[in-house]
Amino acid sequence: MQVKFHKTINVVIAVLATTAIALAGCSSSQNSPSNSTATESSTGASTIPKGPPIVLTVELFDRSNAPAGAPPITDNFMTQYVQKNFGDPNNITVKFVTIPRSEEVKKLNVLMASGTAPDLVFTYDKPTVQSYVQSGGIADLGPAIDKYGPQLKKVLAPTLKDGVFNGKQYTIPALRVIQSQTTTIIRKDWLDKLNMPLPTTTDEWYQTLKAFKEKDPGNTGGKVIPFTLIDMFHIKPLTNSFWDWSKITEEDLFADPDGWTLPGNKEAFKFLNKLYNEGLLDKDFPLAADFSQAFNKQVVNGLAGSASPNTNDPIYSGYYANLKKNIPEAVLATIDPFKASNGKYPKPMYSPSGVYLMVPAASKNVEAAIKYLNWMAEPKSLIALQFGQEGVSYKIGDDGIPFALTTPEANQILFNNQDYAMIVNGKYVSTDTPEKNMAANATDPQFKDFTISSIKTGARDGYTGPRVDIPIQAEIKYSQILNDKIKQMLAKIITAKSNEVDSIYDQQLKEWKDSGGEAIMKERRQAYQQFYKK
Structure with a gap:
């Protein structure tokens, strides 16, 4: 079987076209998140569950990229937004556990082996995932996704199958919004x-x-x-x-x-x-x-x-x-x-799947982890976790697309933002044309044309390996x-x-x-x- 080369524009937007419906309407300013607006529980509950709160621990990369004066990556706008809008309505305390990005596989292996890994972990390294599957180190997430993950299924429809090993949904592969790698x-x-x-x-x-x-x-x-x-x-x-x-x-x-x-x-x-x-x-x-x-x-x-x-x-x-x-x-x-x-x-080219999300077999919080990811898949949540606080770290453009600001105030919020919206790799918004989808991934609005050209060029005659x-x-x-x-x-x-x-x-x-x-x-x-x- 010869290697299959993809048509440039089709590969760049294939995933985006498939999933745009899932976020329809999320880019209008009235749907933008604010730090003071709580949301209803993602499971539909309008009342806070009774009893002591569940403590859900979540892995977070420490990329050593915090600008001077920035708050800790475990206590900032993003983490506070998660707690206020997901944790509190569900009687869950969300605690972020940092792992150095440069040593993530080694550190994760140590935590997994000792039974002290967070409830929700992730890695880009497929051999590590395969090792955990074989050793029985990670939980089957299928039943919990069926029960608590309807929105998660909707957003990650193109990638969930890539997390199935031996007939079970051991991992949740994030959705890679842009598949082109290098330009x-x-x-x-x-x-x-x-x-x-x-x-x-x-x-x-x-x-x-x-x-x-x-x-x-x-x-x-x-x-x-x-x-x-x-x-x-x-x-x-x-x-x-x-x-x-x-x-x-x-x-x-x-x-x-x-x-x-x-x-x-x-x-x-x-x-x-x-x-x-x-x-x-x-x-x-x-x-x-x-x-x-x-x-x-x-x-x-x-x-x-x-x-x-x-x-x-x-x-x-x-x-x-x-x-x-x-x-x-x-x-x-x-x-x-x-x-x-x-x-x-x-x-x-990247496959449509990005980072692999997993729950250790030793965790007692499989359902809470899936509830968290399902809440994250809601349009309002994704915009907040990708762009931060409207008017401070992002604005809505005339085209209806949120774009990140580059002010010092914005940098205090956005320097580590990609790891909070862990179900997607790349900016994921609802737009009506492929070009706007690409534009949303511009690192700066003044360089939209450059970014779009970079993405298109990086996809020209691209190929993906077989699954x-x-x-x-x-x-x-x-x-x-x-x-x-x-x-x-x-x-x-x-x-x-x-x-x-x-x-x-x-x-x-x-x-x-x-x-x-x-x-x-x-x-x-x-x-x-x-x-x-x-």
């Missing part, structure tokens, strides 16, 4: 200074990077970084264009989604090695503890000429606005120059080891001497296979063949 950006104002057009081919892009280095149009004093490399995930538009897609099947892609063994991948890394040895990449990128943080600093400080960030990710939200604060004349544009031999511009819900034992065993190994591979291959890159790639590939890569590929092929009865 490529460039400093258009630098191009204008050099009288150069937007690059439309890989070679034109390469020549542009050389011009950035040689002529330093940003007047960086020789500190220019023509292309800032983020990580393995974010170089896919470039590396995938080197693959020989005529020789790659869907099974191949499922077996090796990163592509280390796929035809053409070595050539992609030899090209990256060439960029590095010619001074077109950050010479110190292997030293960064977090490549993505290095990217943010380099773009915001006006040193980067080109990069491939997420199309719209809270980690990077505001980088354009911050760049403009530092360099008002700066202009970013999206480009899509990386064309494969099959004439397409292949990029991996195979058979747990991969080797992946559960080796995934963390290989995650660490891949960062080492990037550094060693890209920074190798030009005459050694071939041998170092082969050596690193062998080490990757020996560290569990080979076992994972073999088992993934077997799972694919079993799932599709091949």
